[in-house]
Amino acid sequence: MERRTIKVDVLARVEGEGALRLVIEDGKLREAELRIFEPPRFFEAFLRGRSCMEVPDITARICGICPVAYQMSAVHAMEDALGIAITPEIRALRRLLYCGEWIESHVLHMYMLHAPDFLGYDGAVEMAKDHPDVVRDGLALKKTGNEILRLLGGREIHPINVRVGGFYRVPAKRELRDLREALLRGRDASLGTVKLVAGFEFPDVERDYEFVSLGNAGEYPFNEGHVLSNKGLDITPQQYDAHFEEFHVKRSNALHSRHIGHGAYLTGPLARYSLNAALLSPLAQEAAKQGGLGPTCNNPFRSIVIRAVEVVYAFDEALRIIDAYEPPDRPFVDAPMRAGVGYACTEAPRGMLFHRYRLDTEGSVLDAKIVPPTSQNQPSIEADLLDFAPRWLDLPDERLGHLCEQAIRNHDPCISCATHFLKLDVVRE
Amino acid sequence: MWVGGEGDGPPEQSSARTPPPNLDPLRGSSPQGEGEDRVLHRLVIGIGNPDRGDDGVGRLVAQRLRGHRPPDIHIEEQDGGAAPLIEYLRNADRVWLIDAAVSGAPPGTIRRTDCNVTDALPMRTGASSHGLGVPEAVALARTLHGLPRVCMLYTVEGVIFAPGAGMTPAVSDAADALVARLLNELRSA
Numbered sequence: 267m268e269r270r271t272i273k274v275d276v277l278a279r280v281e282g283e284g285a286l287r288l289v290i291e292d293g294k295l296r297e298a299e300l301r302i303f304e305p306p307r308f309f310e311a312f313l314r315g316r317s318c319m320e321v322p323d324i325t326a327r328i329c330g331i332c333p334v335a336y337q338m339s340a341v342h343a344m345e346d347a348l349g350i351a352i353t354p355e356i357r358a359l360r361r362l363l364y365c366g367e368w369i370e371s372h373v374l375h376m377y378m379l380h381a382p383d384f385l386g387y388d389g390a391v392e393m394a395k396d397h398p399d400v401v402r403d404g405l406a407l408k409k410t411g412n413e414i415l416r417l418l419g420g421r422e423i424h425p426i427n428v429r430v431g432g433f434y435r436v437p438a439k440r441e442l443r444d445l446r447e448a449l450l451r452g453r454d455a456s457l458g459t460v461k462l463v464a465g466f467e468f469p470d471v472e473r474d475y476e477f478v479s480l481g482n483a484g485e486y487p488f489n490e491g492h493v494l495s496n497k498g499l500d501i502t503p504q505q506y507d508a509h510f511e512e513f514h515v516k517r518s519n520a521l522h523s524r525h526i527g528h529g530a531y532l533t534g535p536l537a538r539y540s541l542n543a544a545l546l547s548p549l550a551q552e553a554a555k556q557g558g559l560g561p562t563c564n565n566p567f568r569s570i571v572i573r574a575v576e577v578v579y580a581f582d583e584a585l586r587i588i589d590a591y592e593p594p595d596r597p598f599v600d601a602p603m604r605a606g607v608g609y610a611c612t613e614a615p616r617g618m619l620f621h622r623y624r625l626d627t628e629g630s631v632l633d634a635k636i637v638p639p640t641s642q643n644q645p646s647i648e649a650d651l652l653d654f655a656p657r658w659l660d661l662p663d664e665r666l667g668h669l670c671e672q673a674i675r676n677h678d679p680c681i682s683c684a685t686h687f688l689k690l691d692v693v694r695e
Numbered sequence: 696m697w698v699g700g701e702g703d704g705p706p707e708q709s710s711a712r713t714p715p716p717n718l719d720p721l722r723g724s725s726p727q728g729e730g731e732d733r734v735l736h737r738l739v740i741g742i743g744n745p746d747r748g749d750d751g752v753g754r755l756v757a758q759r760l761r762g763h764r765p766p767d768i769h770i771e772e773q774d775g776g777a778a779p780l781i782e783y784l785r786n787a788d789r790v791w792l793i794d795a796a797v798s799g800a801p802p803g804t805i806r807r808t809d810c811n812v813t814d815a816l817p818m819r820t821g822a823s824s825h826g827l828g829v830p831e832a833v834a835l836a837r838t839l840h841g842l843p844r845v846c847m848l849y850t851v852e853g854v855i856f857a858p859g860a861g862m863t864p865a866v867s868d869a870a871d872a873l874v875a876r877l878l879n880e881l882r883s884a
Binding site for chain 1: 774776777778779781782827831834838839
């Protein structure tokens, strides 16, 4: 039996700690396991007994890259449990906040983490020596996203201004208008990003994913909608538990997730785009066309093009919201406490994020369930590797390892959210 | 937090580097905090996570320095993410970065590295977002727009980095020693 071992100790440019093990026997790929040894973080457990009003700020601490997603799923779930409805103005401001997060998170991933894969560099530092303008553009775009977070969230990381029922403070019209010039520049620059990443060389692979994302809300999804799939699923977030289940696998401290009766599914840019492309703004739709995207996309390596299109959309949407903005009379609606169960799904940059909370009559959390996108995507990431890696087995070890890392980065996994480094271990035997 | 061995650089180097010709003045909004809309002449940045034991030593130094702050010294605390650090390094003339380190040296060991002299700061895997932390920020800033005229990195060796842990007494003592040393250096810088 031929045995060949390739070991990449640290897979950089992902958030969190984990390892990938590939076992190859006699030239055939036998196993592809994403092992997550990030210690469990027990957020669901220590939310018990906390006031529902505290939860958005606690869950924001789950992730430094996508804190808004955790705040948004938490507040919407609490509002569902308490039976309160937010005003259209608050809803628009939450979309604007999400635009900021999509911009900063997508741009970080595209420019600093994923582009080096396509341009043949070990990382952004090496890439910057030959392509300083690319890195400068990325940093400038990211900064604009951060400025939205700072204005609406109170600060750029782990925002503190979101509350159940609305915001603690809403911006004056003038404050939003001050963002306009930077957003216009950012929107122009984001069209350049689409052109840049669309010119990368993509492995010619596709998979028949079950795409799952929010949709049917009459808008490209951020905060609301039904949970849809390209295989016919159409449910409300309240029905999520009946259709999806988490399960433990020994190799991972993050729970995996499956669509009951169907198996692995994929959330994130590919799913969102494939289920909602027609809801992008005309400018973003044109950018998608110019970027070579069709109505759907099943090649995960092209996820970088979709992220770029989503950044165009986020700038466009942010400008639309700012231009239409009229400050609400009150920054929040009252949130009288009552017992209940609340559910919400929102679209984190890297995929759909489900929260469920059960509250007592005082509004204290009795139990919590948080299903991050990376937990949902883990089985699909492994399936990608099982599907793609056999085509690459003849490649030198270093190239094989690199492509596998890139295949993982296609999905911008946030392992620390799901439970933090990835270690890649390829065994050929 | 830095994870590195001997690569943390010899102490007490001094830079003979001339000011980078392409140090941009502030354009648009500056990093958040005091000193907006102006070039940051002298900037101290304490880096780390105060909730992870010795990792908070950089920020502790920044906080203690505030109580003795000489005029026109701008003091910031950061978690170590690359993007804001690059921005600070673009907008400041003289910068002192304070961070925790792990190299196997005794706890509380202080190292001083002149980033304008040392090309190869140890890239490492640490408590930063998506693997982009202080060394990457310094390297990117150097490539993109040149480093500040003075760019000094002080590290304090730590041993305990667990979430919620307290600070090792030797590390806390070193923070006091480093504050005194920095005050001395800042007076003449």
